[in-house]
Each structure stands twice: as C-alpha cells, then as structure tokens.
Amino acid sequence: MIDARQALALLQEGNRRFVGGVRSHDTASEARRAFVANEQTPFAIVLGCSDARVPAELIFDQGLGDLFVIRVAGNIVAPSQVGSVEFAAERFGTRLVVVLGHTDCGAIQATLESLQSRGQPTSRHIDSIVDRIRPSVEALLDTELRNDRAALAHAAVRANVRVAANQLRHGSRVLERLIESESLVVVGAEYSLETGKVDFFEGVP
C-alpha cells in the first residue's frame, strides 16, 4: 500500500486533471470493473459531504476501487463514520484520510441559521446533523465575522473540517494507534464549487 504522502500527491494530481478538464479514460471501464471485482485496495479514505456537486471520485479523477468514500451532509463525524474509517484503514491498509468540506455547504448554512435563530423548523434527524456542526462554528459568531456573511460561511466550513479531522485523530483508539505506529495521516481539505479546486489546508504531511 502506498503511504499518505504518495496518496495525497495522487489526489492533488487527479484534482489538477479535473480542474483542467482532462479526464482519465479508465476510471469505470469494463476491464477495470473486472480487475477490482474480487479485491479493493483504496489508496485514500474520503469523508465528504453528500452535496450532489462534490462526488469525490469525479473531483479527484479516480476510478473504481481507488477511493473509500463516506458521504454525509456536512461531512460530520458520528460513530458510524468513525467506524467506516477504522474499517477501511485496518482492512485495506489505507494510510490517508481526507475530511473534505466545500464552499457554500447547505448543512453549514443551516447550522449558522439555527444559531442566529433564523432557521426553519426541521426534524430531529436533521437536528442531529446540525447539533454536530454547531460546536465547531458557534465561537465564530462572537467575532467580527458575524457581520460578514460570506466570510462567516467560509470560516465555518473550515472550522467544521478542522474539528472533524481532530475527532478522527483523537476520537478512536484504532485510528490513534494507526497514526502513531502505522503513519496514518488525517488531512482537512476544502473543495471550491466555483473553481473545482481542492485546497488541502490542514494537517498536510
């Protein structure tokens, strides 16, 4: 299995291809499907948002078998997400975990609105997502950012990614051990809906 640095380089190269409009041809071919049918060796684990505009395989120009992807609104870390990351890291020896937020995230926006008491009534299930994002972004409302909606949203996305990455680093004995003894690396990144670019802004080795 390739190490975290190599995996990161593959993602960065793939994202450059995506931004440049150059796609690999063999991402979902019949030959490739046959090749991975009996075994998967994903080189990166991606915890990303469910937003329809941010499919990890496309924005990193990767194919069948390359990425182990967990998607949930707001790329939050709840027990089942931690379990999924643990599973892939242990089972497949994958050494890079990416927490991938994105600009203009609806889950982040909904959380900010609920904190500013502008939110719509929702369900307890949606609340369970907002409740996980709230602690990451709450403090931002005590700063000058509260007067600048765009800047606030931008900072909130990154704060939520940072907290999620730290939860993965410290909220699991399995992952903690893999970080200490097997060079597992958790990085935080933000995808721009406008440019298509992924900025790895946190924890890069």
Ligand SMILES: [Zn+2]
């Ligand atoms: Zn989102």
